Amino acid sequence: MSPARLPAVPAAPGVTLITGATVIDGTGAEPREGCDVEIRDGVITAVGPTSPAATRPDTLVDGAGAWLMPGFVDAHVHLTMPNGARAEDERLKFAEEHAFATAESMRLTLDAGVTAARDLSGLTPGYRNAVAQGLIAGPRMHMSIALLSPTGGHADPIHANGSVAGYVAYEPIPSWAVVDTDEEVVKAVRTLMRTGADVIKVCTTGGISTPTDSPDDLGLSEEQVRLIAAEVARRSGRAIAAHAQGNAGALAAVRGGTTSLEHGYEMSEELIAEMRAHGTVLVPTLSTLSLTPDPAVKPAAVVAKKKEWQVRGRDAAARAIAAGIPVALGTDAGIHPHGRNLAELGHLVDAGMTPLAAIHAGTQAGARLLGLDAHMGTVAPGMLADLVLTGIDPLARIHALADARTVEAVMQGGRVVKDGAGRRSTPRA
Ligand SMILES: [Zn+2]
The missing domain is CATH 2.30.40.10 (Urease, subunit C, domain 1)
Known part of the structure; x- marks a missing residue:
């Protein structure tokens, strides 16, 4: 490796x-x-x-x-997601406007004290190159480029009526890959590695905020995560990050060999034991969990679903921390406002960490998750x-x-x- x-x-x-x-x-x-x-x-x-x-x-x-x-290392960001922008306005913009807005989000992230970050869908290697060349200011970037989920899953950009999500129109490289068969999984992983992905992002559950699926729904299977682990091991040993909110899909991700569990909003004793056995890192993204949708804008059912999962997610993080599961800081910025990344430190302390442990989660533990702790953290x-x-x-x-x-x-x-x-x-x- x-x-x-x-x-x-x-x-x-x-x-x-x-x-x-x-x-x-x-x-x-x-x-x-x-x-x-x-x-x-x-x-x-x-x-x-x-x-x-x-x-x-x-x-x-x-x-x-x-x-x-x-x-600090923020292990879970989406720098191409513009905060507060309306989807219908976004699709009218030129590619350069999107690129400059992303550069601004990278600057805000650096100013917040984040000197390295991991983008878990959306960012493309051109941004990493631009930072290296001194053209823009931003964190040192690891990136997944896209996230993998099955047809109808968390990352499928096709709506129930067959229309396509607006962001598909302006992305230079797709931020999503719809994969159903094992062959499609392997092909997507090889394509992402060719493009320059440092980490493979999979969805083994649905999401709180997505209209067509829920955290209890399953995405990629345990066998498919294992297939990806074998594929990355054959090449250059990249990490796997699994979007997993409900317990069943999280178990599939951990048993299949994911490096980190992103969100982990439901945590059985069985899952904690499996994470300990596999050395899985938890990135609890409490910053985003803590945001409650505006009831004036979002349907009541969406607000109620989020509130229900906030209770579960805070309990899950507290129990994982108490059990000594390794935790790395991640905000899901893009959903959470860019440039407020260190808010996660306070959330980690609220979930039971000491301030020193939270700082460790945001520095050395994050660097270790990225495989860069010999250089930073x-x-x-x-x-x-x-x-x-x-x-x-x-x-x-x-x-x-x-x-x-x-x-x-x-x-x-x-x-x-x-x-x-x-x-x-x-x-x-
Ligand atoms: Zn995310």
């Missing part, structure tokens, strides 16, 4: 020194006060008390009174300098981090990509 692709970003040449910060390193360890962090050519070279004069930095970042954490020598600086004490006020303005500075590869509080300076030679 070859290692996961490390998406590139432009790095800062030379020496950067962050002084006097309280470091929360992402491993779950207690904060360390008064740390200096030395960065050379985009990589952390020292963490601890050092002398700015001795290191002769090209760039200084004043960390006094601030908390320094690894850049912790503040330690040898790691990429993807970092976040905030004036808010995350252990005391974790819910405040939902507001991106509390994220004062963001660095990627040692380059300051957000400096909201003017903490950066260039010392005289």
Whole structure:
């Protein structure tokens, strides 16, 4: 199995020194006060008390009174989904308008402190390339490109009356694949790998918000998930992410060998035991679960269905956390507003995590899920300098981090990509 692709970003040449910060390193360890962090050519070279004069930095970042954490990983986003846009307006736009709107969502996500993210349908590799080339600002991206479901399933864009969902008209590469037979599953997976997918996204259940199916409905079977696991193992070992809300479809995904369970809004003791046995990661997407549809806009049945699943989903997350199932932070942004990604930290704490454990879920655990924890997710020598600086004490006020303005500075590869509080300076030679 070859290692996961490390998406590139432009790095800062030379020496950067962050002084006097309280470091929360992402491993779950207690904060360390008064740390200096030395960065050379985009990589952390020292963490601890050092002398700015001795290191002769090209760039200084004043960390006094601030908390320094690894850049966050949002393991479940949809960056091409425009928040608040009406479907009928969307289909009248030109392709460039969609692309620029997606670039804006990527910028908002980075400004929120997310330096790496996993897009689980919609984003295409051109965006990853544009970030690497410095054409747009955004997280390092892993992506599934599309999601797989059967005819009539969660990702089927054809409505009951035969009409087609509006987004089909403007997507350069389809964000969906309808697969019924095993041959169709294998063909879709091979096509996605050719296009550049880092992860294969499958739907083993329906969804709360979809009109034609429900979380209790099954999608791809356990055998088909196993078939995909065998197929990716034959090539370069990509991860599998399973959209699974109800318990039965979640069991199929876990037993078939998915790497992560996305949503997991219903959790039997049997499912918890299977996840533990398989080492499955839970991405509970509580940010999106917590959104209640507007009763003035949505039918009463849709609102009632969501409220029922909110109770189940919060209980499921709490029990998985209490059972020690590994959790990675994911928001389902696109459904949830872009740029409020760290709201999920507060939801994870509400579900029973300590703030330190929630930060770990959003940093080292997310990096591990992406197969990139040797490069990012912790503040330690040898790691990429993807970092976040905030004036808010995350252990005391974790819910405040939902507001991106509390994220004062963001660095990627040692380059300051957000400096909201003017903490950066260039010392005289
Ligand atoms: Zn999603």
